[in-house]
Amino acid sequence: MSDSMLKICRAAPVVPVLTVESVASAVALAQALVAGGLTVLEITLRTPAALDAISKVKVEVPEAIVGAGTVRNAKDLDAAVSAGSSFAVSPGATSALLDAADGAPIPMLPGAATVSEAMALNDRGFKVLKLFPAEPVGGVSWLKNVGGPLPQIRFCPTGGIDAEKAPDYLALDNVVCVGGSWVAPTALIRNEAWSEIEKLARTAFLLGKRG
Ligand code: 3PG
Secondary structure (H helix, E strand, O other), X not given: OHHHHXXXXXXXXXXXXXXXXXXXXXXXXXXXXXXXXXXXXXXXXXXXXXXXXXXXXXXXOOOOEEEEEOOOOHHHHHHHHHHOOOOEEOOOOOHHHHHHHHOOOOOEEOEEOOHHHHHHHHHOOOOEEEEOOHHHHOHHHHHHHHHOOOOOOEEOXXXXXXXXXXXXXXXXXXXXXXXXXXXXXXXXXXXXXXXXHHHHHHHHHHHOOOO
């Protein structure tokens, strides 16, 4: 499962972290992001529309790899699977959630914010982790420091990253991709400014991943 999560993380340099207010806007948003080159999408379970949005985007935007974000417990994970998510992302990792992830048919990207959390998750078989919240816990400097003692762990840092900061993260050997909401700002979604979002996505896509 961890290998499939790594493969998903390698499919695009930036994973848009999306908060969607309606199913219709989620589909248009996904189309814009995919048109800009970002094919891995995290729809957070923070709105009533989220689960239906995942199901609809999966059908209407087949080029997208759609996952559920903000998965906090086994119930969220069940709902994410039922909605058709291709992966699940959590800001952290409780033992109850990890137990549920063990039996789930989709891969999970659990969150870690300390070296001990990263080691414990790696012991459980996770090869790629979400460093969250990346900027507040030390960002690029944190990742450079753990690259020595934990060279086998890969990260998708998320939290406080934007277009200016992303290149420094993507230049690190232990970073496979970064997550962020900057490519889909709420104001642009509400204004249905899809071409603006497509431009943000393209700029993010072109950041690429070195190595
Ligand atoms: C989140 O869960 O909100 C994500 O980490 C996104 O963080 P960002 O809005 O700082 O990009």
